Amino acid sequence: MAEYTIPKSQRPLFDKLRLIPESILRELVSALERSPFTVPAVSDLSPSDTSDVKDAIMELHRVREYFDAAAPKFAADIAIALQEVVEFPVAEVPAFEERLAGLLAISPLAVASKAEILKTEYERRFCTARILTDARPVYVESPSSLPKAMMITHTLRITFHDDTGEMRETYITMEDVDLVTLRELVDRAEEKAKSLQSLFASANVPVVEP
Numbered sequence: 001m002a003e004y005t006i007p008k009s010q011r012p013l014f015d016k017l018r019l020i021p022e023s024i025l026r027e028l029v030s031a032l033e034r035s036p037f038t039v040p041a042v043s044d045l046s047p048s049d050t051s052d053v054k055d056a057i058m059e060l061h062r063v064r065e066y067f068d069a070a071a072p073k074f075a076a077d078i079a080i081a082l083q084e085v086v087e088f089p090v091a092e093v094p095a096f097e098e099r100l101a102g103l104l105a106i107s108p109l110a111v112a113s114k115a116e117i118l119k120t121e122y123e124r125r126f127c128t129a130r131i132l133t134d135a136r137p138v139y140v141e142s143p144s145s146l147p148k149a150m151m152i153t154h155t156l157r158i159t160f161h162d163d164t165g166e167m168r169e170t171y172i173t174m175e176d177v178d179l180v181t182l183r184e185l186v187d188r189a190e191e192k193a194k195s196l197q198s199l200f201a202s203a204n205v206p207v208v209e210p
Helices: 008-019 022-034 047-067 071-086 090-104 107-118 176-202
Strands: 125-138 149-161 167-174
Touching (some): 047 090
Antiparallel strands (some): 125 149
């Protein structure tokens, strides 16, 4: 019996990976090696099928990384697991196993899948933000009279994903001076990122940006 169970939703993806002609798979893999975070255009393969096969390849790397499994045995177990649920001829298992092992040996895809895992291993992940600007009246005497002044405030709304994947929001009140501080912090963070990118480039270490 296979050590891994392929979820029902993933079985069609892995079956496409099994059935795709070798020449088309090589073209797709070559494109992914150059740009692993994109869905490339591949001749003789629809955009939907291209996306499905790419997802299957990346899922293969992610699951192997998650279990920290040796690639040859993992490829063998996945090939057997798929054969048990899709029921293709047993004689085709070795060829599929060899294909999986070859895909697992592609370094850029392994790096991309590892990066995808690492970017989710935080308690909260930024999704989007919006700054809401309001004018609030300042009353000194009766609220039925005209306000004596107006106060302009800003509310920073941050939308994020928590560690369960749920989307949540938080609101932070800001003044004009806080906007200046925020802008300076963003500029400083961008400068630090450029400095680190330059440092890693000089050491021939690629920086992945999912």
